[in-house]
Amino acid sequence: MNTYRLVIKRQGALVGNLDFASTTALDGIRDIARHLAAADGCxxxxxxxxxxxxxxxxxxxxxxxxxxxVLFRAAPRALLQDACAQAAL
Known part of the structure; x- marks a missing residue:
């Protein structure tokens, strides 16, 4: 089980970090990313x-x-791009 961190910025300023450590972490991250991708400047x-x-x-x-x-490194961009592309539909 991987631990993920979603870093959220609005207009370049850090809003916050959300840490996920569950077997369904990527599903939760994608749901949140879909909603936040529609926000201006996010x-x-x-x-x-x-x-x-x-x-x-x-x-x-x-x-x-x-x-x-916990130490983190950048995850493959494709994991988030899929969710953001679906939000644009």
Missing amino acids: TLELQVESGQRRLLESTPEGIRLLAAE
Whole structure:
């Protein structure tokens, strides 16, 4: 199961990020992209998880995870272009 991030911008300014981590993530992303593609000045970028950065603490009691950050990379543009093309119909 992949984790995806949909980056939403309006007129070049970041509006927000939506993270999806389910077996039907791409379906949800495509639904949202169809609705947002019709909005004026809205641009979308899809990213997919490429790994994690973890901060660990090692003590005599053992190793403990202090923080984890998901790392993303750009996803193939075709995943979003399909949804945007359908919105134009």
